Amino acid sequence: MVLAYYGEEIPQTDKAVVDSELYQCYLRVAAYVECVAQGIIKYRCTVLLSMNATFLNNLKKTPNVICTVFVSGLCGCRQSCKLFYRSDPLKIVRAFGQYMYDETGKQYLDCINNVAHVGHCQPDVVKAACDQLEVLNTNSRFLHDNLVLCARKLTSLMPEPLSVCFFVNSGSEANDLALRLARNYTKNHDVITLNHAYHGHLTSLIGISPYVKGGNGKPEWVHVASSPDVYRGKYRDVDYPGSDLGKMYADEILDIIRKAHDDGRSVAAFIAESLQSCGGQIILPDNYLRDVYRYVREAGGVCIADEVQSGFGRVGKHWWAFQLQGEDVVPDIVTLGKPMGNGHPVAAVVTTVEVANSFKESGFEYFNTFGGNPVSCATVIAVIDIMEQEKLREHATRVGNHLLNSLRQLALKHPIIGDVRGVGLFIGIELVEDKDTKIPATVKTQHVVSRMREEYILISSDGPDSNVLKLKPPLVFSHDNVDHFVKILDRVLTEINDAEVTMEAGSPPKEKMASDPEFETSPNEKKIIDDQQSEKIIRV
Structure with missing residues (x-):
């Protein structure tokens, strides 16, 4: 690995610049770098860094060297560059x-x-699971009151004619079963999905999850429609x-259906998250599902709503997105x-009597060893009861509105915030390099996630460019939590802006980030630096 020092104005134990003559500069950042070489040399410094993907790949592959880069500012980035x-x-x-x-x-x-969902280790949920575990926990070959009560509670929250439950253990299992139900009922095979969608990790779902990278490409029975993103879609x-963007995006589904029919193919199902999560916290435009569902049903298919991430009252006003x-x-x-299940592995498929009976009458047998077991059902019942008793949907609406309003005010101060979108406690903050061009601020977004963690706030990022901060906290998230989150986010975004201004002025950052601890030069580091003082380049 090469660390090159230029000029006495950059202290050797504090600042460094990677040789830009050796590595073409695609990416220029202010960063923190920690290197561990030969198991004994530990060197950490503030770096004004010029590098490209080739350098970073080589750095990562260098024997006995581990390099951690936390980006604090970015002047420009090409899509091919990755840290x-x-x-x-x-x-x-x-x-x-x-x-x-x-x-x-x-x-x-x-x-x-x-x-x-209702808070970590919620006492009533814990008690319900433990009490049932002390009495009975067996598979679903037997009758049990919890199974019936859980199914009744779930279906009571659904609009007609959704009235039949199948219990499984995960969202992936639920979506896999949903595809089987759809294909059996329609006698068709093809599936329409959305770009950047994620529906699970099972083999049957990888093909309809463009969000998942790798694999052998899209199967011929999968048709991918544009994500209905009204910000950058x-x-x-x-x-x-003033246009009906929902219909404009929905008409693309109609075109896909017509082309499939022209090719001699028939659509079994359209599957989509009611709010696209991994795709970047996308809020569907008005009328989108209304028109899509009509087109799909007219073509002989059924419509699957994936509520694994967006459902169960997260949107506040409604139980389902x-x-x-x-x-x-x-x-x-x-x-x-x-x-x-509030952390307990339980999931479900809810459908109509017609779809369920078709599955039964066709001779298909579906059995899930742990699906609908008494402990899982007791847990779900407790979660629903708590949601209703503590009015958590109403709470999600109030707190979510406060969070959205606070973030939109913050966006007026920070140009890096290109868009704030959401409903209830399902919220996305899209970061951009420029509000007009909407170039994704991918690297800065990752830095924000890291810096927020340093401030003891856990967030994540998603979207096709990983530039959307996603917020989906437990529904007990409070008004004070919102104020604290926004205050810290404001501080972190201010740091990024200050770092950019400093770099554009041609000088290194003035100071370390507020939460970054001091790092001392170890004896081994000191020896290396002393031995190489006269050299322009230090090779470790």
Whole structure:
């Protein structure tokens, strides 16, 4: 690995510049770098760094050297450039409510864990599971009151005619079963999905999940439609003001159906998250599902709403995100998962009597050893009861509105915030290099995630360019939590802006980030530096 020092104005133990003559400069950043060489040399410094993907790949592959790069500013980035860094995993040992605690006792505000829906280790949920575990936990070959009660509670939250439950263990299993139900009922095979979608990790789902990288390409039975993103998608609100963007995106589905029929193919199902999560916290435009569902049904297919991440009251006003599209928008199959067990592995498929009976009458047998077991059902019942007793949907609406309003005010101060979108406690913050060009601020976004963690706030990023900060906290997230989150995010974005201004002025950053600890030069480092003082380049 090469660290090159230029000029006495850059202290050798503090600042460094990678030789830009050796490595063409695609990416210029202010960064923190930690290098461990030969197991004994530990060198950490603030770096004004010029590098490209080739350099970073070589750096990563250098024997006995580990390099961690945390980016604090970016002047320009090409899509092909990627930062490789060794992550610093967080070991969590306990949690409660909206807080998680690491092995040293430090408390983190959880803004991303949409699994702990009613709060980590919610006492009533824990008690319900433990009480049932003390009495009986067996597979679903036997009758049990919890199974019936759980199914009744779930279906009571659904619009007609969704009235039949199949219980499974994960969202992936639920979506896999949904495809089987759709194909059996329609006698067709093809599936329409959305670009950047994710529906699970099973073999049957990889093909309909363009979000998943790798594989052998799209199967011929999969048809991919544009993600209905009105901010940076095919049809943008800025380009078509006042237009029915929902219908414009839906008409693309109609074109796909017609082409499939022209090719002698028939569509079994259209599957989509009611709010696209991994695709970048996309809020579907009005009328989109209304028109798509009509087109698909007219073509002989069924409509599957994946509510694994967006459902169970997260949107606040409704139990299910598809209800945001109107009372007349009802899918044929709904898949549920993550939040319904508050961390316990349980999921479900809810469908119509017609679809369920078709599955039964065709001779297909579906058995799931742990699906619908008494402990899982007791857990789901407790989660639903808590949602209703504590009015968490109403709470999600109030707190979510406060968060959205606060973030939109923050966007007026920070040009890096290109878009703030969401409903309830399902929120995305899209970061861009420029509000007009909307170039994704991918590297800066990763830095924000890292810096927020340093401030004991856990968030994540997603979207096709990984430039959308996604917020899906437990529904007990409070008004005060919002204020604290926005305050820290404001500080981090200000740091990025200050770093950019400094770099554009041609000088190194003035100071380290607020939370970054001081690093001392070890004896081994000192020896190397002393031995090489007269050289322009230090080779480790």
